[in-house]
Amino acid sequence: MTTDTLEPVVNLGDVWQKVRRRAWITVLAPLAVVAYLVYTWFAFDVSDLLSRAQPERAAILATDSVAYKVHVTKDFRRGEMEVAIEGERTATYDNAELPDWVTLDGKNAFVDLGDGYTVEIKGNTAYFDVPGYGMIETTATKKGVETILPEGEVPDWLKDDPRKLDARPSLDKRLQVTKTKIEIHNYFGGWENFWFPFRSPLHGQSFSQLYALALSADRLDPDYSNLWFIVHEFLGNPDWQHGDVFVALFETIMMAVLGTLTAALFGLPLAFLAARNFTPSQVLRFGTRRLFDFLRGIDMLIWSLIFIRAFGLGPLTGALAIAFTDTGSLGKLFSEALENIDNRQVEGVKATGASQIQRYRFGVIPQILPVFVSQVLYYLESNTRSATVIGALGAGGIGLLLVETMKTSRDWENTSYIIILTIVVVIAMDQTSGWLRRKLIEGRKSG
Amino acid sequence: MAVAALEQEILSLRKHRQLYSMIGLLLLVAVLVSGYSKANEMNSGGFLQGLSKFFDYPGEIVVEAWQAGPAFFALVVHFAPAMLETLNIAGVATLLGGAIAVVLAMASTRNVDSWGPLIPVVRRMMDIMRAFPELIVALFLIFVLGSSPVPAMIAVAFHTAGALGKLFSEVNENIDRRPIEGLSACGASWLQRIRFAVMPQVAPNYLSYFLLRLEINVRASAILGFVGAGGIGQELRRTIGWGKGAGDETAAIFVLLFLTIMAIDQLSSYLRGRLVGSGRAH
Numbered sequence: 001m002t003t004d005t006l007e008p009v010v011n012l013g014d015v016w017q018k019v020r021r022r023a024w025i026t027v028l029a030p031l032a033v034v035a036y037l038v039y040t041w042f043a044f045d046v047s048d049l050l051s052r053a054q055p056e057r058a059a060i061l062a063t064d065s066v067a068y069k070v071h072v073t074k075d076f077r078r079g080e081m082e083v084a085i086e087g088e089r090t091a092t093y094d095n096a097e098l099p100d101w102v103t104l105d106g107k108n109a110f111v112d113l114g115d116g117y118t119v120e121i122k123g124n125t126a127y128f129d130v131p132g133y134g135m136i137e138t139t140a141t142k143k144g145v146e147t148i149l150p151e152g153e154v155p156d157w158l159k160d161d162p163r164k165l166d167a168r169p170s171l172d173k174r175l176q177v178t179k180t181k182i183e184i185h186n187y188f189g190g191w192e193n194f195w196f197p198f199r200s201p202l203h204g205q206s207f208s209q210l211y212a213l214a215l216s217a218d219r220l221d222p223d224y225s226n227l228w229f230i231v232h233e234f235l236g237n238p239d240w241q242h243g244d245v246f247v248a249l250f251e252t253i254m255m256a257v258l259g260t261l262t263a264a265l266f267g268l269p270l271a272f273l274a275a276r277n278f279t280p281s282q283v284l285r286f287g288t289r290r291l292f293d294f295l296r297g298i299d300m301l302i303w304s305l306i307f308i309r310a311f312g313l314g315p316l317t318g319a320l321a322i323a324f325t326d327t328g329s330l331g332k333l334f335s336e337a338l339e340n341i342d343n344r345q346v347e348g349v350k351a352t353g354a355s356q357i358q359r360y361r362f363g364v365i366p367q368i369l370p371v372f373v374s375q376v377l378y379y380l381e382s383n384t385r386s387a388t389v390i391g392a393l394g395a396g397g398i399g400l401l402l403v404e405t406m407k408t409s410r411d412w413e414n415t416s417y418i419i420i421l422t423i424v425v426v427i428a429m430d431q432t433s434g435w436l437r438r439k440l441i442e443g444r445k446s447g
Numbered sequence: 448m449a450v451a452a453l454e455q456e457i458l459s460l461r462k463h464r465q466l467y468s469m470i471g472l473l474l475l476v477a478v479l480v481s482g483y484s485k486a487n488e489m490n491s492g493g494f495l496q497g498l499s500k501f502f503d504y505p506g507e508i509v510v511e512a513w514q515a516g517p518a519f520f521a522l523v524v525h526f527a528p529a530m531l532e533t534l535n536i537a538g539v540a541t542l543l544g545g546a547i548a549v550v551l552a553m554a555s556t557r558n559v560d561s562w563g564p565l566i567p568v569v570r571r572m573m574d575i576m577r578a579f580p581e582l583i584v585a586l587f588l589i590f591v592l593g594s595s596p597v598p599a600m601i602a603v604a605f606h607t608a609g610a611l612g613k614l615f616s617e618v619n620e621n622i623d624r625r626p627i628e629g630l631s632a633c634g635a636s637w638l639q640r641i642r643f644a645v646m647p648q649v650a651p652n653y654l655s656y657f658l659l660r661l662e663i664n665v666r667a668s669a670i671l672g673f674v675g676a677g678g679i680g681q682e683l684r685r686t687i688g689w690g691k692g693a694g695d696e697t698a699a700i701f702v703l704l705f706l707t708i709m710a711i712d713q714l715s716s717y718l719r720g721r722l723v724g725s726g727r728a729h
Binding site: 033036037040043044045046049052053054055057058061251254255257258261262265293296297298299300301302305306307309310311312313314315316317319385388389390392393399402403406419422423426427430 | 475478479482483485486487489490491492493494497498500501503504505532535538539542574575577578579580581582583586587590591592593595596597600666667669670671673674680683687701704705708709712
């Protein structure tokens with residue numbers, strides 16, 4: 001007897017088998033993931049890492065990147081008192097124009113750190129008055145430092161060593177004494193001397209003053225017009241090095257743009273060679289595809305190292321490294337797009353008696369253009385990020401600048417300035433390419 | 448008469464288009480030419496001098512590798528644990544980043560009934576996560592945590608979460624809403640709807656993107672090693688720092704890196720083909 005029904009015959013055993021398999025997968029897959037994570041926990045030695053971590057560094061970095069400190073230094077060798085922003089020689093206050101929280105009196109000084117914290121320097125001795133703790137008295141001697149602390153337990157923020165005293169009762173106040181100098185740090189919010197250097201005649205002027213100055217005919221510097229002088233002073237700021245930072249950013253963008261465009265220009269013709277429907281020769285096709293794999297497989301890391309050796313530091317190196325890797329990636333993507341085109345359009349063009357080139361131009365290119373444009377723009381976006389990393393490997397640009405400022409780890413506000421600019425540039429590139437993509441592709445669809 | 452006017456208009460439109468294409472092409476050529484000449488100027492070594500030296504370095508390490516003879520293969524094996532570490536960085540970063548991305552995607556697509564006010568917030572968050580270059584996060588964490596694979600892992604995971612989150616939410620936008628409606632008619636909670644109506648539809652595409660990301664992350668982890676995050680990149684930095692004489696070791700690392708990247712690429716493209724293939728069959 002035949003069962004004549006539209007319903008498929010369901011075997012209960014089969015169903016159960018499938019259900020059980022599914023059940024096993026839902027149990028085993030998460031277990032495998034957890035096992036892998038446990039394994040890597042030990043492989044990366046996370047517990048040891050956590051014990052060695054220095055979260056206070058993050059706190060210092062965070063404070064320092066939004067604040068600056070003014071050093072009050074008494075150097076025993078030179079016997080001088082100095083008040084300087086970040087201890088920079090280029091940003092030292094004249095002793096006649098000290099900030100009002102410092103009072104100098106010959107060899108002695110009185111520093112009011114605010115909130116009741118005061119430091120008095122008399123000869124080689126510093127008296128640090130800490131509210132809620134008491135008076136710390138430290139004397140620098142020939143051998144080191146001698147400290148008299150108030151009675152009771154020594155708090156965490158105080159490091160009393162025969163060679164050095166380091167007291168930091170709050171993040172924004174610090175006293176350090178060694179046998180050669182007494183140094184007081186007072187922290188203030190903001191980025192100091194961001195627009196113009198300390199010594200510049202423009203320092204401390206408001207925007208409206210600058211605007212008036214730019215328009216006025218009295219030249220501050222007889223060689224330049226005022227506007228040019230302002231720009232020049234801004235870019236040449238020795239603490240912030242705006243000029244260098246902008247050049248580095250420009251280099252990074254240049255690497256990304258040149259690299260991606262070059263990759264697209266070489267990738268497209270090569271993609272025709274790798275596509276089944278355009279290149280009948282299997283050898284040629286195989287060769288081109290392996291070339292793509294090779295270029296991609298070598299990876300940007302190795303390419304940049306090779307190019308740095310050959311061409312030295314600079315945007316050319318980065319651009320070529322990006323171009324080589326992405327010729328492979330884009331070529332592969334384009335050849336896949338070419339293999340998926342609709343042949344009817346090509347045949348239609350052919351039927352009108354079009355030559356080979358005309359067939360490509362009017363039958364093929366319009367079909368892959370959206371893929372081409374959108375992929376190139378995607379790569380441009382991601383290459384802006386890659387270019388920062390390649391820069392850090394030594395190709396130059398903003399990446400290298402970032403690594404260098406981080407290594408000196410002195411002025412974190414410079415680092416955060418560079419980080420902010422980098423992210424702004426990456427986001428800007430991202431938005432531009434997104435906007436272009438919408439404009440070019442959707443414009444085509446509707447038009 | 449009307450036809451003639453129409454033809455006239457088509458002709459003028461075509462002329463416009465040709466003009467725009469020409470301008471576009473010229474602009475492109477101008478950017479390339481001026482860019483390369485400027486880049487050449489800014490570079491510390493010029494293009495032409497460099498070209499003659501281009502094969503020197505690869506040649507040097509190939510020769511040294513050749514001289515090492517069979518010991519070269521021992522070197523490749525010697526660096527395998529470092530490569531494994533790089534793979535682990537990429538693996539964990541992709542897993543964690545992927546997991547976060549799923550949460551972000553589910554919270555940022557109208558099509559899967561995400562909570563309205565949250566959608567734009569999560570979307571901007573993903574944009575920012577995507578925009579953060581891995582290098583910056585990695586360098587910051589290396590400073591705080593010390594040189595170890597974990598900073599690189601976190602950096603890559605952070606970026607991955609943003610990048611995959613965006614792709615996942617695009618997948619979510621294209622799903623069939625009928626299963627969700629069916630389930631909500633039975634009184635299913637939001638989590639149950641996600642689990643039984645959304646996940647089965649999106650899983651193949653998610654996995655495919657996940658594998659693609661793994662490929663990218665292996666490369667990224669190798670590079671981050673070079674700035675002090677451990678793995679094969681750090682070994683490479685060491686051997687390159689030794690300069691002449693360590694060419695065989697550098698070559699061994701290059702070969703290992705190349706082979707691994709190729710293997711991961713091939714494997715992932717095979718798996719993706721199967722996943723999306725099976726996705727299409729349904």
